[in-house]
Amino acid sequence: MIAEIRKILNVFPIDPGFKFIRDDSPNAFAVAESDVPNTRGTVYIGMNLINDEFTQDQFGGVAVAGICAHECGHIFQYDNGYMQSLHGPTAQWIELHADYLAGFYLGRDGSHSRDHVEIFANSLFRKGDFDFNNERHHGTPDQRVAAMREGYGAGQAGTDVRTAAESGASFVRAL
């Protein structure tokens, strides 16, 4: 998992801290505040969430990679103005854009095949969202999977991250 996070940080120009938390209900989230010295933003990853993904599927690791990339996507959004520009009546665009960025990472990284990435798609579909404590609407399961697959394609095509993030923003707005 640490290796996966290192790879994510090679794709996204971000420098967050990471903390593992004891989550009563499976959860992961990202904040702009730095909880770890000399980092920018913080990603919190719940042990229950990770455990759930690994027990759900023998290749659950790809879903864990996707979840980490989704949360790192939120850090990229904090750093690049997307938290403001994608802010709408609900968190839907922000969440779908993070799904797009997660797909982008998986496509760019190249070590996760399209079939394999469907495990992450199933995980997204099952949950609807990773921000379980948030009662706002975050997009339908179909929208989440569509955003992730679109990002995956951009990653595979070798699009640079900033160009892809812009395309992703247009894509999720039109979903």
Ligand SMILES: [Zn+2]
């Ligand atoms: Zn999220």
